[in-house]
Amino acid sequence: MRPLTCIIGFHAWHAVTLEDRIRAIVCLRCGKQEIPDANVAIRLGWDQHTHG
Numbered sequence: 001m002r003p004l005t006c007i008i009g010f011h012a013w014h015a016v017t018l019e020d021r022i023r024a025i026v027c028l029r030c031g032k033q034e035i036p037d038a039n040v041a042i043r044l045g046w047d048q049h050t051h052g
Contacts, residue, residue: 006030 005011011027018024024035 002030006032 006027006029011032012029013025014028016024016026018035022035024033026033
């Protein structure tokens with residue numbers, strides 16, 4: 001069962017590098033995985049994860 005925080009959209013994001021050097025974010029609690037658009041990532045404070 002997914003944690004309530006994840007159900008309402010508050011994930012514990014962690015940056016990872018997938019195959020073919022694709023940067024993604026994965027929730028440490030529920031395992032949800034997303035590949036954020038570079039513009040969205042910068043606005044949300046994930047610039048360090050998408051640019052090194």
